[in-house]
Amino acid sequence: MLKELAQEKWSGKINSINIGATKEEGGSRTSVVKIGGQATLPFIFNDGDIPHRPVIAAEVWDIAPNDWSSTLNSELEDVYSDPVSWSKKLIDEFKVDLICLKLQGAHPDLGDRTPTQEVKLVKDIISNVGVPLIVIGCGDDSKDNLILPACTEATKGEKCLFGSAVQDNYKTLVAACQADGHNIIAESPIDINIAKQLNILIHEMGFGLDKIVINPTVGALGYGLEYAYSIMERARLAALTGDKMVAQPFICFSGPEAWRAKEAKASIEEHPEWGKELERGVIWEVLTSATFLQSGADILVMRHPKAISTVKGYITKLMEIK
Amino acid sequence: MEKFKITFYPENKVVEVDKGSTLLSCAISAGIYINSSCGGDGVCGRCKVIVKKGSVLTQPTGRISQEERKKGYVLSCMSTVQGDADIEIPPESRLGLDRISVYTKAEEAEKGKSVIGEDIFIHSPLATKLFLELSVPNQADRISDLERLYREIGKIKEMPIMQTGLANIRRLGELLRSSDWKVTVTLGNRNGTTEVVLIEPRDTSAKNYGVAFDIGTTTLSGQLVDLNTKKVIGTKITYNKQATFGADIITRIIYAQKEDGLEVLHHAIIDGMNMIIKDLIDEHDVSLYAVNCCLCAGNTTMIHLLLRVDPTFIRRDPYVPTASFVPVIRAAEAGIKINPRGLLSCVPGVSSYVGGDITAGVLSCGMNTTEKLTLLIDIGTNGEIVLGNKDWLICAAASAGPAFEGSGVTCGMRAVKGAIQRVSINPKDFSVKCETIGNVSPAGICGSGYIDLLAELLKTRAIDKNGKFHSDKKNKRVRQGEQGMEFVVVYKEDFDLNLDIVITEADIENIKRAKAAIFSAASILVKHMELDFSKIDQIFVAGGLGTYLDMDKSIIIGLLPDIEKSKFSFIGNSSLVGARQALLSLDAFNKSQEIAKKMTYLELSVDAAYMDEYVAALFFPHTDKTRFPTVKI
Numbered sequence: 001m002l003k004e005l006a007q008e009k010w011s012g013k014i015n016s017i018n019i020g021a022t023k024e025e026g027g028s029r030t031s032v033v034k035i036g037g038q039a040t041l042p043f044i045f046n047d048g049d050i051p052h053r054p055v056i057a058a059e060v061w062d063i064a065p066n067d068w069s070s071t072l073n074s075e076l077e078d079v080y081s082d083p084v085s086w087s088k089k090l091i092d093e094f095k096v097d098l099i100c101l102k103l104q105g106a107h108p109d110l111g112d113r114t115p116t117q118e119v120k121l122v123k124d125i126i127s128n129v130g131v132p133l134i135v136i137g138c139g140d141d142s143k144d145n146l147i148l149p150a151c152t153e154a155t156k157g158e159k160c161l162f163g164s165a166v167q168d169n170y171k172t173l174v175a176a177c178q179a180d181g182h183n184i185i186a187e188s189p190i191d192i193n194i195a196k197q198l199n200i201l202i203h204e205m206g207f208g209l210d211k212i213v214i215n216p217t218v219g220a221l222g223y224g225l226e227y228a229y230s231i232m233e234r235a236r237l238a239a240l241t242g243d244k245m246v247a248q249p250f251i252c253f254s255g256p257e258a259w260r261a262k263e264a265k266a267s268i269e270e271h272p273e274w275g276k277e278l279e280r281g282v283i284w285e286v287l288t289s290a291t292f293l294q295s296g297a298d299i300l301v302m303r304h305p306k307a308i309s310t311v312k313g314y315i316t317k318l319m320e321i322k
Numbered sequence: 323m324e325k326f327k328i329t330f331y332p333e334n335k336v337v338e339v340d341k342g343s344t345l346l347s348c349a350i351s352a353g354i355y356i357n358s359s360c361g362g363d364g365v366c367g368r369c370k371v372i373v374k375k376g377s378v379l380t381q382p383t384g385r386i387s388q389e390e391r392k393k394g395y396v397l398s399c400m401s402t403v404q405g406d407a408d409i410e411i412p413p414e415s416r417l418g419l420d421r422i423s424v425y426t427k428a429e430e431a432e433k434g435k436s437v438i439g440e441d442i443f444i445h446s447p448l449a450t451k452l453f454l455e456l457s458v459p460n461q462a463d464r465i466s467d468l469e470r471l472y473r474e475i476g477k478i479k480e481m482p483i484m485q486t487g488l489a490n491i492r493r494l495g496e497l498l499r500s501s502d503w504k505v506t507v508t509l510g511n512r513n514g515t516t517e518v519v520l521i522e523p524r525d526t527s528a529k530n531y532g533v534a535f536d537i538g539t540t541t542l543s544g545q546l547v548d549l550n551t552k553k554v555i556g557t558k559i560t561y562n563k564q565a566t567f568g569a570d571i572i573t574r575i576i577y578a579q580k581e582d583g584l585e586v587l588h589h590a591i592i593d594g595m596n597m598i599i600k601d602l603i604d605e606h607d608v609s610l611y612a613v614n615c616c617l618c619a620g621n622t623t624m625i626h627l628l629l630r631v632d633p634t635f636i637r638r639d640p641y642v643p644t645a646s647f648v649p650v651i652r653a654a655e656a657g658i659k660i661n662p663r664g665l666l667s668c669v670p671g672v673s674s675y676v677g678g679d680i681t682a683g684v685l686s687c688g689m690n691t692t693e694k695l696t697l698l699i700d701i702g703t704n705g706e707i708v709l710g711n712k713d714w715l716i717c718a719a720a721s722a723g724p725a726f727e728g729s730g731v732t733c734g735m736r737a738v739k740g741a742i743q744r745v746s747i748n749p750k751d752f753s754v755k756c757e758t759i760g761n762v763s764p765a766g767i768c769g770s771g772y773i774d775l776l777a778e779l780l781k782t783r784a785i786d787k788n789g790k791f792h793s794d795k796k797n798k799r800v801r802q803g804e805q806g807m808e809f810v811v812v813y814k815e816d817f818d819l820n821l822d823i824v825i826t827e828a829d830i831e832n833i834k835r836a837k838a839a840i841f842s843a844a845s846i847l848v849k850h851m852e853l854d855f856s857k858i859d860q861i862f863v864a865g866g867l868g869t870y871l872d873m874d875k876s877i878i879i880g881l882l883p884d885i886e887k888s889k890f891s892f893i894g895n896s897s898l899v900g901a902r903q904a905l906l907s908l909d910a911f912n913k914s915q916e917i918a919k920k921m922t923y924l925e926l927s928v929d930a931a932y933m934d935e936y937v938a939a940l941f942f943p944h945t946d947k948t949r950f951p952t953v954k955i
Contacts, residue, residue: 168790191937200947
């Protein structure tokens with residue numbers, strides 16, 4: 001009779017990262033989010049320590065999104081115009097752990113908001129909410145290189161998480177985060193080799209490996225989810241067997257990805273056989289997010305309040321197995 | 323159809339063309355070769371010309387900058403003739419076929435070094451000349467003229483199967499009598515038989531020459547050899563003129579399917595070969611009639627195009643060539659201008675993507691005869707890797723691109739006189755020291771120069787491990803160029819050049835891809851045999867990279883595996899050496915057939931691990947640093 005489950009002995013572990021700094025630590029946050037530190041695969045408590053639970057960040061934009069699905073609009077439309085109320089709503093009512101502010105409106109094609117405007121917004125949020133902050137650029141390299149350093153400077157000491165450093169544009173953001181004491185998101189296109197290469201490049205600039213969070217780029221359910229899963233699994237296995245260059249926590253943008261899927265967005269008129277879009281979109285975001293929890297996500301970036309509540313409950317249940 | 327006159331400058335060459343012809347095709351018909359990596363699809367932006375005067379209809383393209391547009395620049399493949407016009411071809415758009423600039427004496431590495439020694443094979447060239455003094459027929463000796471000839475040959479050589487063509491037989495009776503029964507016969511080894519190729523009056527046996535060729539996708543190398551003494555008379559190298567129709571074999575095969583495409587590609591090869599032959603014989607005062615045979619080693623596609631055989635099926639699943647073992651034919655049938663009755667033979671290939679060039683490489687390095695576990699890495703446009711020893715051989719091909727041959731990179735050139743092949747950079751002030759082949763003023767950078775340069779840029783941290791320039795105030799040589807960031811290797815003022823010699827981020831990217839393709843192919847091949855690099859006893863590195871190759875620096879950039887340096891030898895153009903050996907010895911040629919039959923081909927494109935290995939190798943030296951333990955950058 002087998003008496004015990006076979007145990008894996010891992011030699012490596014994932015780096016621990018603190019996002020946010022309290023007054024005592026030189027910032028102004030009322031809470032600090034701790035992630036990473038795992039010495040085992042996701043939720044395999046038997047093989048090693050899992051010191052922290054995965055966390056959820058709510059995605060908030062600097063401009064009102066005009067292409068989000070009606071399911072999202074029905075919950076959030078009233079706060080779109082005010083990112084501070086948007087953040088507060090999700091913190092107060094749905095208890096998200098962090099706010100992920102996407103500076104989409106800085107994009108030259110989507111409003112071209114200035115560094116001054118974005119700095120003011122970031123400061124507003126910092127002074128009105130207590131949770132730690134993730135700040136994501138607009139995706140236009142040259143514009144991001146203007147707005148992000150301005151924002152890192154404006155939030156110096158708050159230990160935010162800034163993104164995204166990519167292989168062809170990482171130097172400016174790394175230097176800015178280094179100077180202002182922030183953490184950084186290193187984004188790679190579903191490729192473990194590029195993820196590792198980027199970490200090496202960032203580290204070679206003198207940036208600590210323990211301040212990097214990997215965005216492995218994920219796909220929604222039905223859109224390459226299993227591929228993203230296998231890349232994350234490979235990275236985790238490498239990290240747990242001692243490769244320090246991929247031993248970083250993961251951030252997964254499961255919400256934005258899920259809401260890009262037509263199965264999440266399409267109205268019941270378009271596809272009557274798919275059922276009510278109100279439930280369908282939320283289910284899509286929940287399933288996508290839940291899968292990435294199982295792949296090792298440390299931070300999930302999500303959109304819909306109902307999906308956030310459901311996944312939060314799921315995380316609690318998973319952590320109870322312990 | 324309306325005809326117009328197009329004048330090309332600075333050549334001042336005029337061609338008359340149909341309305342609507344592209345400027346690229348006009349240039350080709352004027353005998354001017356323009357760069358065009360994409361084969362005329364308007365994608366690569368390398369075929370820029372300047373419209374000085376006249377009417378040309380050009381399609382909009384992002385490949386021409388505002389400033390260039392003002393100066394009259396257009397893409398020659400995207401511009402059609404609408405009237406008479408004057409067109410200037412700027413130096414950067416030229417394929418570098420000018421005899422003066424590129425077509426210089428081949429250096430040692432381009433010729434290649436034989437590893438196994440020249441005397442290992444029995445001297446039995448593809449064509450042999452024998453001077454015969456036949457006995458005059460009389461009542462007692464009345465055998466026929468032809469039998470008389472055979473009898474005399476049999477006294478000198480053991481040649482059981484003889485054949486003679488009707489043309490020679492027709493001339494025989496008159497020729498023997500008018501030359502007083504003193505003639506020279508040229509015998510050719512032709513597919514297991516011996517053929518009387520040519521009968522000439524008097525003794526010309528001292529003048530027996532052959533040419534060996536390496537026909538590469540990017541480069542054509544030819545060598546004139548004295549078949550009696552085995553001496554190399556001269557070597558010439560030029561770019562393969564087919565480069566106008568695409569940089570890689572796939573683009574060429576696609577081009578061959580166009581109307582007249584096959585004909586055009588075939589001519590581009592034989593024109594280059596005939597030019598080399600003519601220049602070699604003129605320079606060394608050898609008569610065309612004394613050149614009796616030609617032996618070619620080339621990749622499978624090039625051999626198809628040389629013979630004007632449709633290469634279409636090479637790129638269609640299941641990738642089967644029309645012929646890998648080509649019988650010996652008359653050179654004139656393929657359009658090669660040597661003695662009209664001279665022979666043409668090709669070193670046999672293995673598969674569609676591993677050709678006779680690699681068989682020749684194996685032959686010349688002798689890896690098929692040794693106990694030692696050997697790896698042969700041939701760095702060409704199509705990088706080929708062979709692993710094995712006398713008991714087994716396995717090979718793979720990787721599409722590396724022409725960067726190491728000096729093509730597709732801003733200031734690249736062949737490893738000829740004036741090419742920068744050694745570089746060192748001072749880490750304090752980024753000053754550069756260069757050494758050129760022939761110690762003359764620099765004209766460009768060859769393969770080994772690029773390897774040195776990259777290693778130095780990495781060591782001095784001028785670039786990151788991804789190949790992008792760091793901004794460093796001390797480094798005045800890094801600047802924003804027309805094609806992005808670049809590093810100035812040589813300032814034009816220092817040597818009175820037209821342009822600075824630079825390396826751009828795009829060049830580095832090209833070289834990075836080339837080295838990644840080669841390293842990952844080698845690494846997959848070794849893994850496939852459940853070995854690792856440390857188990858290999860010797861590594862031969864072949865290719866026309868330069869007259870020397872710095873192994874340390876090749877390891878720093880991750881081109882070659884990080885193992886003991888003493889195991890490496892750089893053998894230059896091993897394909898040309900193998901071709902010469904097969905030209906000089908039937909024995910060697912037969913060995914090459916054995917090699918081709920014995921070699922197993924591993925198709926990398928169906929190997930799931932290859933892509934992953936390749937992306938991991940797209941970094942300096944490699945994403946997995948533990949595989950390059952001695953590299954400290």
